[in-house]
Amino acid sequence: MHMDLIDLRLFVRILEAGTITAGASRCHLSLASASARIRAMEASLGTPLLERGRRGVSATAAGNALARHGRLIVQQVEHLQFDLADYASGFKGQVRLLCNTTALSEYLPEVLADFLASHPHIDIDLQERPSLRILQGIREGAADIGIISDAVDSSGLQTLPFRNDPLALVIPRDHPLATRKEISFSDTLAHEFVGLALNSALAIYLEEQALHAGQRLRIRVRAESFDGVLRMVARGAGLGVVPQAAIERWQGPKGFSSLALSDPWAQRKLLLCATDFAALPGYAGTLLAALTSS
Known part of the structure; x- marks a missing residue:
């Protein structure tokens, strides 16, 4: 079996995005390069990882297993990057943040702009989704932090108040x-x-x-x-x-x-959510502190 961190991150991002094209874009790879990497992974493992359909791709049983382990590995590397950031130049962490329409347009622009200006070594992958899909993304490890409406069932996740949003x-x-x-x-x-x-x-x-x-x-x-x-x-x-x-x-x-x-x-309220706030990668924990203090 031959694959590297770029392969794992690409595979995880493809499943999050639903298409190889969108996953490649999120990893800053060309479609041809991304497709070649997926083919090489499937050849190395001797089994298909993706099922291709008219509306995009989905994981096979083997692909789901790879994605589950891949997310853990990518998360551990993000922890490593944060811990070494004080000792090495050139490292840049990324926080994956999912939010609903109101948070994206009304509450986050200034908060995130100030955060990025004061943390040049951190990037934010910000995506808008309905609250139910945010919950799914957090539970599947597709994002670090979510901002959801309190109208949805967030059981099994940790939450913190963010904003009143009637x-x-x-x-x-x-x-x-x-x-x-x-x-x-x-x-x-x-x-x-x-x-x-x-x-x-x-x-x-x-x-x-x-x-x-x-x-x-x-x-x-x-x-x-x-x-x-x-x-x-x-x-x-x-x-x-x-x-x-x-x-x-x-x-x-x-x-x-x-x-x-x-x-x-x-009469809704917006909540910050995560699987475990204490276990967030360092970069994500830093953003969480900014969001809860704003």
């Missing part, structure tokens, strides 16, 4: 609902919405809540950001659901009204 309904000022002070999400579903991008974690979450209410969101148009939603709602394009933090941060003309959503799931 959601609010925004509506044009002349809309019939503008006289209300509070409303349930189900009572809004007869109206048309300005939604977020399809791959947005919050967009997926709201679609799920509509389905739980036995209806579907009627999306007229999708915006790429909370600011885009607010601008379109102010012009009368439809209703929107955004974090209260986005409304408070808004600096433009306020041509919209906002209502509190009465649903318990809308």
Whole structure:
């Protein structure tokens, strides 16, 4: 059996990303180089590691075994790099952080920018995912730290409070609902919405809540950001659901009204989560300290 750390890291990243192309990109390798490495690993082991499909790749039974051990080895190397960073130049650690839409756009930019400026030897692999997929990623070892909504079941993981993050309904000022002070999400579903991008974690979450209410969101148009939603709602394009933090941060003309959503799931809190905070690699522990003190 012949494989090196680059092979193991590549294989783990391919499974996290779901395609060889995306996994190669995350490891800064060309597709041709990544494919050659996977073929060489399969030839060395004498068994397929990946099953190729139209939508990407998945691990075979042998691939799952390799990934399980590979994650442990990669994590141990990250511990080693952190412990030796004070003695050798050129080492650079990477923290894998998964978060939802609100954390990514409202709470993390300044915190992470300040952290990176004061820790030049640390990089951050930041990815947006719905909270349920974040939990899965943390449990499978695909990330060091996650930021999730408290609406999901995080049993088996350790959590710490991060931010209060209530959601609010925004509506044009002349809309019939503008006289209300509070409303349930189900009572809004007869109206048309300005939604977020399809791959947005919050967009997926709201679609799920509509389905739980036995209806579907009627999306007229999708915006790429909370600011885009607010601008379109102010012009009368439809209703929107955004974090209260986005409304408070808004600096433009306020041509919209906002209502509190009465649903318990809308009064959410964001939590930091990990398998074991005390066992995080040193780089990740340093970031965790910054996130909990911000």
